[in-house]
Amino acid sequence: MTLYTSTVVTPRPRSRVWAKIGENTAYAIGLPIILVVIWGIWATVAPAQFFPSPAELLEAFVDTWIGPAFVTDVLPSLGRLAIGIVLSIVVGVVAGTLIGLNRWLRELLEPMLEFFRAVPPPVLLPIAVVLMGPTDAMKIVVIVIGSVWPILLNTIEGVRSTDSVMTETARSFALTRGEHLRYLVLPAASPRIMAGVRQSLSIALILMVISELGYSSSGLGYQIVFFQRNYLIAEMWSGILLLGLIGILLAAIFGLVERRVLRWYHGIKEVERA
Amino acid sequence: MATAAAVPAPVRRSPRQLRTLRKLALGAAGILGFLVTWQLLPTLGLVDPRYFPTATETLAQLGQEMRDLEFWRNVGRTLTAWGIGLVIATVLATVLGTVIGLVPFLRRATHTTVEFLRPIPSVALIPLAVLLYGYQLQAALIIIVFASFWQVFIQVLYGVADVDAVARDTARSFGLSRGSRIVNLVFPTALPYLMTGLRLAAAVALILAITAEMFIGNPGLGREIVFAQSAGNWPVVYALVIVTGLLGLLINLVFRAIERRSLAWHQSVRGEEVL
Amino acid sequence: MPETLRTAQTLLNVEHLRKVYESSTGNVEAIGDIGFRMDAGELVCIVGPSGCGKTTLLKCIAGLLKPTSGVVELGGRRVTAPPPNMALVFQEYGRSLYPWLTVRGNVELPLKHKKLSRADRDRLIDDALVAVGLDHAAKSYPWQLSGGMQQRVAIARAVAYQPEVLIMDEPFAAVDAQTRADLEDLVRTLHRERGMSILFVTHDIDESVYLGERVIVLSKSPTWVQEDLAIDLAPERDQITTRALPRFTELRTHVYEQIQRAKRGEAVRPEAA
Numbered sequence: 001m002t003l004y005t006s007t008v009v010t011p012r013p014r015s016r017v018w019a020k021i022g023e024n025t026a027y028a029i030g031l032p033i034i035l036v037v038i039w040g041i042w043a044t045v046a047p048a049q050f051f052p053s054p055a056e057l058l059e060a061f062v063d064t065w066i067g068p069a070f071v072t073d074v075l076p077s078l079g080r081l082a083i084g085i086v087l088s089i090v091v092g093v094v095a096g097t098l099i100g101l102n103r104w105l106r107e108l109l110e111p112m113l114e115f116f117r118a119v120p121p122p123v124l125l126p127i128a129v130v131l132m133g134p135t136d137a138m139k140i141v142v143i144v145i146g147s148v149w150p151i152l153l154n155t156i157e158g159v160r161s162t163d164s165v166m167t168e169t170a171r172s173f174a175l176t177r178g179e180h181l182r183y184l185v186l187p188a189a190s191p192r193i194m195a196g197v198r199q200s201l202s203i204a205l206i207l208m209v210i211s212e213l214g215y216s217s218s219g220l221g222y223q224i225v226f227f228q229r230n231y232l233i234a235e236m237w238s239g240i241l242l243l244g245l246i247g248i249l250l251a252a253i254f255g256l257v258e259r260r261v262l263r264w265y266h267g268i269k270e271v272e273r274a
Numbered sequence: 275m276a277t278a279a280a281v282p283a284p285v286r287r288s289p290r291q292l293r294t295l296r297k298l299a300l301g302a303a304g305i306l307g308f309l310v311t312w313q314l315l316p317t318l319g320l321v322d323p324r325y326f327p328t329a330t331e332t333l334a335q336l337g338q339e340m341r342d343l344e345f346w347r348n349v350g351r352t353l354t355a356w357g358i359g360l361v362i363a364t365v366l367a368t369v370l371g372t373v374i375g376l377v378p379f380l381r382r383a384t385h386t387t388v389e390f391l392r393p394i395p396s397v398a399l400i401p402l403a404v405l406l407y408g409y410q411l412q413a414a415l416i417i418i419v420f421a422s423f424w425q426v427f428i429q430v431l432y433g434v435a436d437v438d439a440v441a442r443d444t445a446r447s448f449g450l451s452r453g454s455r456i457v458n459l460v461f462p463t464a465l466p467y468l469m470t471g472l473r474l475a476a477a478v479a480l481i482l483a484i485t486a487e488m489f490i491g492n493p494g495l496g497r498e499i500v501f502a503q504s505a506g507n508w509p510v511v512y513a514l515v516i517v518t519g520l521l522g523l524l525i526n527l528v529f530r531a532i533e534r535r536s537l538a539w540h541q542s543v544r545g546e547e548v549l
Numbered sequence: 550m551p552e553t554l555r556t557a558q559t560l561l562n563v564e565h566l567r568k569v570y571e572s573s574t575g576n577v578e579a580i581g582d583i584g585f586r587m588d589a590g591e592l593v594c595i596v597g598p599s600g601c602g603k604t605t606l607l608k609c610i611a612g613l614l615k616p617t618s619g620v621v622e623l624g625g626r627r628v629t630a631p632p633p634n635m636a637l638v639f640q641e642y643g644r645s646l647y648p649w650l651t652v653r654g655n656v657e658l659p660l661k662h663k664k665l666s667r668a669d670r671d672r673l674i675d676d677a678l679v680a681v682g683l684d685h686a687a688k689s690y691p692w693q694l695s696g697g698m699q700q701r702v703a704i705a706r707a708v709a710y711q712p713e714v715l716i717m718d719e720p721f722a723a724v725d726a727q728t729r730a731d732l733e734d735l736v737r738t739l740h741r742e743r744g745m746s747i748l749f750v751t752h753d754i755d756e757s758v759y760l761g762e763r764v765i766v767l768s769k770s771p772t773w774v775q776e777d778l779a780i781d782l783a784p785e786r787d788q789i790t791t792r793a794l795p796r797f798t799e800l801r802t803h804v805y806e807q808i809q810r811a812k813r814g815e816a817v818r819p820e821a822a
Contacts, residue, residue, distance in 0.1 A: 027382045035387070050405045107300035112308050118522030120481040122488055123496070123515050126503040130325045165644035172611055172637040173659035173710065174630075183658055187649040206395040213400070213489050221397075228401030236405075240398045247393025264649040268692045288573040 052234040057241065060234035065242055069223070077220040078246070080136060081208045084143030088200055092148045093193060096155025097186070106156065117153065121146030121203070122210050139211035139219075146207045147200035154196030158189025191265050194258050201250050209243065327509045335509035336516060349517070352494040355411060356476075356483040359418030363475055367423050368468065371430030376460070381431075392428075396421035396482060400489055414486035422479045426471035433467025434460055469536040473529035480522055495521075560714055560746050561587040561610070566619035568605050579605045581771030583619075587748060589713070592740045594757035595750045596804060597767030597775075598812040603750045606772070607718050610748070611637055624713060636707035638717040642699045646691040646706075653678070653687040656706045663710075677709035681735060697728030701735070708739060714746045715739075722752065730788050733760055737786060754808065758782075758801045759791060766807045769814050776807050 036054050043053030052060070065074060099106050125142055132138035162185055170184050186193075212221030224239035259266065309329045316323035327335075339345040374380045396417050403413035437460055445455050487496025495514055502510035568580040579602040587593050597603055608614035610621050612631040621628040623635060636659075639645040646655050656674050665673070678684045681701040691699050700720060707715055717736070721729040733756060739745050751757050757764045761780050768775040780800060782791060791797055 028386045031383050031387050032390070050402065104300060107297045108304040108307075110304070111301045112304050114526075115519050115523055118477075118526055119515060119519035120484045120522060122481065122485040123499060123518050125488075126499060126511060127325075127515070130503070131321065163644050165639055165641050166647065168608075168613055169637070169639065169645045171613055172631045172635070174633050174662075175659070176662050179658070179661060183650070184647065187647070190649075202393065202395070205393070206397050209395055209397045210485065210489075213397075224398060224401055228405060233405075236401050240394065240402070243398040244390060244394040247395065248390060251389070251393050264690055264692075267690060268648055271692050289571070290573055 050233055052237055056234045057237050060232075061238035061241060064223075064235050064238050073218055073220055073223050074242070076136075076218065077208055077212065080139050080143065080211075080219075081204060084140045084147065084208070085201065085204050087140065087144045088148040088151055088204065089197060091144065092151025092196065092200070093155050096152045096193075097159050097181070099152075100156040100159030100189075101185070106160075113153070117149040121207055125210060134216060139208075139216070142211040143204050143207045147204040150196040150199035150203070151193065152196075154192045155189060158192030159185055162188050191262055194262060198254055198258070201254055202247070205243070205247055205250065325508055327512060331509050332512040332516065336513040339510070339513055339517070348493065348495050348498050349521070351492075352480075352483055352487065352496070352521070355414050355418060355486070355492070355494060356479050358411075359415050359483065360422055360472075360476060360479045362415070363419045363422035363479070364426050364472060366419070367426035367471070367475075368430055371427045372434055372456075372460070372464070375431045375434030375464075376456075388427075392424050397485060397489075400486070403486075404490055409491045411492055413490050414483060414492045417486045417490075418479050418482045421482050422475035425475040425478055426468065429467045429471030429474070430464060433464030436467065437463045466533070466537045469529075469533040473526075473533045476525050476529045477522065480518075480525055484518055558589055559586050560589040560591075560624060561748070562620070562622040563610065564620040564622075566606070566609060566621065567617045568602070568609060568614065569617045578771040580609070580616075582773045583767070585765055585774055585777060587714070587746065589746050590744045591762055592737075592747045592749065592760060593763045593765060594761030595748070595765045595767060596752065596754060596757045596808065597772065598769055598808055599752065601767045601770055601811070602772045603752075603767065604718060606767075607637075607716055607748075607750055611635060611716055634713040636710045636712035636715050638700075638703050638707050638715070638720045640719045640722050642696065642703045642720075642723070643691075645703055646699060648690060648692050650690075651687065652683060652689055652691060652694070652702050652705075655691065655702055656709050659706060659710045673709045673711065677705040680708060680739065681705045695728075696724050697732060700724060700728075700732060704732075704735065704739075708743075708745075712745075714748060716748045716750075718750050719752060720749075721756070729756075734788065736760060741784065754801055754804050755792070758797060758804060759786060759788075764800075764804055766804060766811065768811045775811055778804065778807075 040054045043051065043056075047053070099109060121142065124145055128138050128142050128145075132141065166184055166188065170180050175183070209221035209224075212219035213225055216222045220239065220243065224236055224243075227233075227236035227239060312329040315321045316326045316328050374384055399417055399420060400413075403416040406416070407413040441459060441463075442455070445459050450458065483494065484496040484499075486492060487494035488500050491497055491500075495518060499511055499514045499518075502508075502514065563586070564584045566580055566583040567578075570577040570579055583606060585593075595603060595606070605614065609616045609619075610628065612621075612628045612635075615629075623632050626632070647658070650658065653674060656677055657670065660670050660673060663670075675684065678687055681704050683698060683701050683705060686694060686698065686702075691702055694702070703720070721732050724732065736747065736749070737760060740747055749757070749760055751760075758780060764776075764778045764780060765774055766776040766778065767773070778800070782794065782796060782800070
């Protein structure tokens with residue numbers, strides 16, 4: 001019979017640490033590897049016309065995209081995408097702040113904004129093409145028109161819902177309008193704004209592809225369609241793969257930025273959950 | 275010293291009613307301002323009137339369309355593709371989301387795969403869809419389902435994971451069976467999330483339905499827009515654009531109402547901001 | 550302090566303050582007629598029954614709310630907007646401190662638009678943080694700290710601002726009893742060592758007597774000043790000894806009775822000349 005219990009702290013044996021890392025890696029790549037293997041077997045046993053084998057896909061990927069095509073097609077597309085995203089953020093946040101802070105402006109614009117955000121962005125492509133010609137500017141405009149909405153609307157909501165006690169604190173200390181905006185309104189709205197940016201990233205990627213479908217002679221989207229029309233199946237798939245990778249890259253970059261900008265927000269959430 | 279009683283004030287509307295009136299008036303003014311600007315831009319030659327008809331022209335064309343039976347058939351086709359795609363995506367996503375969400379092993383194992391497949395823009399699959407099914411409805415459905423699936427799937431995952439630990443322990447201590455727990459605990463918790471996902475998916479499905487019609491060519495509003503554009507029939511183009519906007523608006527309103535209903539009893543609000 | 554001996558100048562002057570809230574269901578007279586004076590360097594506490602409009606009064610004094618009628622003067626000037634020589638400490642510290650700023654950042658914020666050199670500003674901030682005992686926590690974020698420490702940050706922020714008058718709206722209501730005792734002593738220390746003029750609103754009767762040099766008792770709504778009581782306890786106060794004094798008990802009982810009368814609506818309002 002023990003009279004007392006003592007807690008003895010033993011350091012975790014090194015093998016346990018490595019086992020944990022191994023476990024995490026297994027989970028991370030386990031299913032993908034299984035899927036690729038199944039896919040490989042299927043392709044060998046029952047080759048389908050429109051589905052290349054993993055080996056073919058990899059080869060096509062390297063051949064197509066690692067080379068001149070990267071510079072002539074991929075980089076310009078990515079460049080337009082980046083400019084479009086940056087413009088969307090700037091326009092969305094600036095306009096959203098103005099509209100969110102001025103009640104009369106918001107009430108004036110609300111019906112029109114609700115309507116415009118409901119218009120499916122691809123539909124505006126024919127109009128943009130004819131008004132601006134098949135230029136880079138047109139493609140960027142299409143990207144912005146579609147991806148500005150989540151940012152704009154989230155900024156409006158975020159700016160509107162500043163905590164009343166925080167606002168009174170600012171007033172009681174007679175903060176200037178600039179300080180009020182910079183140190184209170186915008187930081188308080190930043191979680192919502194970042195949520196909007198995240199949504200707009202996926203929309204921007206879709207519109208980047210769409211803006212090149214049928215109205216372009218170069219670019220990633222154009223190339224994928226080109227491959228399809230010419231029955232270059234493996235190449236087409238490699239383009240799809242590349243798009244997926246770009247999407248992941250975007251999400252990863254966003255994750256990094258968001259974790260930095262919203263460090264305080266995540267901190268609070270952690271404290272609340274504890 | 276008590277202040278003298280005020281002279282009875284003239285009857286006036288309460289501040290609240292005034293606010294609502296002002297909101298309506300400003301909103302109407304906004305719409306009016308937009309229409310006037312639209313009318314003026316081509317009239318004054320600020321935009322090329324050949325490619326940018328005035329508001330009156332477009333609205334007149336819209337009126338004409340609404341009298342045309344073929345127009346309504348196209349609306350029906352678009353909504354059919356939208357509807358079928360949405361239903362398939364929702365069923366798939368709910369089932370998969372629930373199963374994966376409830377089994378931690380599956381959740382961990384599928385995490386990387388999900389995060390890889392999710393960002394793929396479904397429009398990238400258009401060439402593949404065309405290869406497989408040509409210009410039929412099925413091609414469009416591939417695109418619609420792929421995009422809408424993720425919206426519902428992610429939400430259901432969150433919803434199933436959001437079951438309150440105390441509630442779960444209570445259910446287990448009362449000896450509720452697994453199935454009963456799912457029905458009485460998991461389902462009500464996940465339902466608001468599902469409704470949010472449904473609203474998001476409905477919007478995405480419409481966009482993709484029309485995109486598919488535009489670039490794959492299955493019959494519907496999207497295809498009509500492309501036809502009108504190549505025929506240079508711009509009033510039709512703009513009229514149909516307005517129609518798609520109205521459709522989108524209608525779908526937004528309906529699903530937002532549905533979502534709000536199901537969120538009524540839930541304490542947290544899942545807005546568009548799922549981080 | 551007895552009127553005849555008042556030689557210090559009047560800092561805050563409130564006359565015939567009245568506030569009526571209009572709503573669709575009818576008018577609510579939150580404050581009927583409040584008037585009092587506060588001199589520089591005084592620590593005045595305001596108590597009253599629940600719902601008697603203490604917060605409304607404070608907001609009118611702080612320029613955050615426009616009174617229906619009456620006058621609020623700070624340093625001889627009418628208050629129409631938050632005056633620059635006044636600082637507020639709110640009850641809800643969690644919502645008053647900005648979570649995206651560190652402790653130091655929060656204390657620094659109101660100083661940014663005061664024309665001060667970098668060195669002066671830093672000195673004020675460090676000084677304030679030391680005064681509240683948080684100099685080691687300057688780089689933390691408010692949500693990493695306990696409730697009591699967060700309220701200290703709010704106090705430091707007000708102190709660094711160097712206001713002529715510090716207004717505190719039930720600042721310790723949301724804090725546990727032990728922390729509250731520490732914070733009360735902190736307030737008294739700030740008052741005595743820096744000669745700060747403090748207007749302190751509370752619902753805690755003991756606290757009002759322990760802290761104040763004067764206690765103003767408010768009536769039930771529509772509120773007026775039911776009593777302006779001088780607290781003749783020694784300036785050096787201590788949580789244990791002072792609260793054990795017979796005079797303390799007398800005073801707190803008196804205030805308690807006043808509040809009971811206020812709640813029952815028994816006190817009769819003297820008709821002003």
